[in-house]
Each structure stands twice: as C-alpha cells, then as structure tokens.
Amino acid sequence: MQVGKMQKRIDKIKIELQLIGEMRPGSLNKQYTKCGRQGCRCQDPENPKRHGPYNQLSYVHHGKSTTQFIQKPQLSAVKRQLTNYKKFRALTTEWVDLALDLAKEKLKIEREAREKK
Numbered sequence: 001m002q003v004g005k006m007q008k009r010i011d012k013i014k015i016e017l018q019l020i021g022e023m024r025p026g027s028l029n030k031q032y033t034k035c036g037r038q039g040c041r042c043q044d045p046e047n048p049k050r051h052g053p054y055n056q057l058s059y060v061h062h063g064k065s066t067t068q069f070i071q072k073p074q075l076s077a078v079k080r081q082l083t084n085y086k087k088f089r090a091l092t093t094e095w096v097d098l099a100l101d102l103a104k105e106k107l108k109i110e111r112e113a114r115e116k117k
C-alpha cells in the first residue's frame, strides 16, 4: 500500500474508534450447575438434571481471569459490548499493522532519496 493510502486508512480508523460505544472483553458461555439441596433433581444418581442454562461471562484482564453470571435482562447489552470490544481490537490491530508498514515504507523512501544524491 502507498504511504498516502496507509495514512488515510489510519485517519479513518481513528474516526471509527471514536464511534465505538460501550465495550468489554470476554466471551459468553452457557453453564449448568448442581445445587446443594438434598433430593434435588440435579442430584439424581440415575438421571441428574442440572440447573440452568446460566449465562456466564469469562474474561482475562491484567492477567487475572474472571467469570460472572449475566442475568437475562442484561444479556443483549453485554453481547453488544462484546461485539464492540472485538471491533475495537480489530481496529487497533489494523492500526499497528499499518503503523509498522508505514514506518518501514518511510525509511525506504528516505534511503532511496539519500542514494539519489
């Protein structure tokens, strides 16, 4: 890609980043659990029926992994936040890729200009 095109794309990424709404990292999983109540259907030795599904959110932040249950009314908002985070990561990764290419390309152009003298 040309230097001008790379710079234009970076400018566009900056604008797209500003438009990202609420976000959070993580992934959602459905969880089934056993309770402690004696004689509950989840304890049945023959045909145990666990409780659930519960929506569990897991993420790692500062090297620490966390899981939390998400109540149904919050589920769609959380899904939106997860999608926004993915977009955020994709854009910043693309920015870094472009920044590295751009730096390389600029060094090449400078070198060529010096060699012409």
Ligand SMILES: [Zn+2]
Pocket (backbone or CB within 6 Å): 034, 035, 036, 037, 040, 041, 042, 043, 051
């Ligand atoms: Zn139970």
